[in-house]
Amino acid sequence: KYGPNDNDVLCTITSQRLLSETDKPVQLPPTYDPVTAMFLVFAECRRRMPDGAFGAFASGAAAGVATATLSTPFDYLKIQAQLRGASPLEVVARACRAPSKLFKGHAMNCCREGVFTAVYLGAYDLVRVAITGDSDMKARLPLPTVAAVSAATGAVAWVANFPFDTVKSVQQAESNAKATSPTAAIRALWRSGGIRAFYRGLAPSTARAVLFTC
Numbered sequence: 334k335y336g337p338n339d340n341d342v343l344c345t346i347t348s349q350r351l352l353s354e355t356d357k358p359v360q361l362p363p364t365y366d367p368v369t370a371m372f373l374v375f376a377e378c379r380r381r382m383p384d385g386a387f388g389a390f391a392s393g394a395a396a397g398v399a400t401a402t403l404s405t406p407f408d409y410l411k412i413q414a415q416l417r418g419a420s421p422l423e424v425v426a427r428a429c430r431a432p433s434k435l436f437k438g439h440a441m442n443c444c445r446e447g448v449f450t451a452v453y454l455g456a457y458d459l460v461r462v463a464i465t466g467d468s469d470m471k472a473r474l475p476l477p478t479v480a481a482v483s484a485a486t487g488a489v490a491w492v493a494n495f496p497f498d499t500v501k502s503v504q505q506a507e508s509n510a511k512a513t514s515p516t517a518a519i520r521a522l523w524r525s526g527g528i529r530a531f532y533r534g535l536a537p538s539t540a541r542a543v544l545f546t547c
Contacts, residue, residue: 367403374399375454384468390455397450401443406435408442412505441501441515445494452490453546457482480547487546491539496531498538 375396382388406428413424428435460482462468474482503518522530 367400370403371396371400371450371454375450379458384462386455386459389458390451392458393451393453393455394447396454397446397448398443400450401439401446404446405439405442408501409435409437409505412502413507416506416508437507437513438501438504438515441497441504441518445497445501448494448497449490452493453483453486456486456489460486484543484547487542488539490546491542492535495535495538499531499533 375392378392378395379388382392410421410424410428413419413428414421417424419427461474464474464478499522500515500518503522504513504515507513526533
């Protein structure tokens with residue numbers, strides 16, 4: 334499994350699987366987890382995009398949307414299990430009766446993941462280039478530097494995407510029958526506490542993001 338702070342793994346993916354002599358597009362394996370997909374899509378997009386900030390952030394955003402397609406159903410099942418106190422199998426059984434529910438909040442999750450990976454991977458790539466002076470993705474940073482830069486960009490990325498995460502969670506919780514659409518969830522949050530309502534739980538979530546990305 335590819336860790337988000339593992340620059341060596343990302344370099345290996347890029348050099349051995351993506352930057353082949355035949356210049357063939359990436360062929361994703363039959364089964365892959367969201368983190369693997371995130372790095373594969375980012376590396377492929379980065380290879381095709383121009384150097385600089387636009388290419389870095391656009392590649393990150395594309396990787397986030399790809400990740401969201403895989404993560405939305407699992408987010409829904411997790412929130413339902415946490416709120417209902419049901420077993421995962423019970424939640425899955427209920428979801429199977431209405432499969433479309435598995436993608437409730439998907440638009441907000443695409444925004445969440447797109448913003449997160451655009452900032453996290455995009456900013457990391459720009460910092461890496463600034464430190465190494467080399468735009469080649471094979472350029473490597475010392476492990477302590479990787480951890481520090483990953484933690485910093487991960488924290489900033491999570492703060493940036495947190496409002497989208499909050500709206501998605503309200504939609505998926507289904508605790509408010511009137512807050513099933515993004516706009517309805519946003520209005521419900523605003524009425525409950527203004528701008529602060531969108532950042533409830535930010536501190537522990539950001540701490541988790543730092544631990545995950547460093």
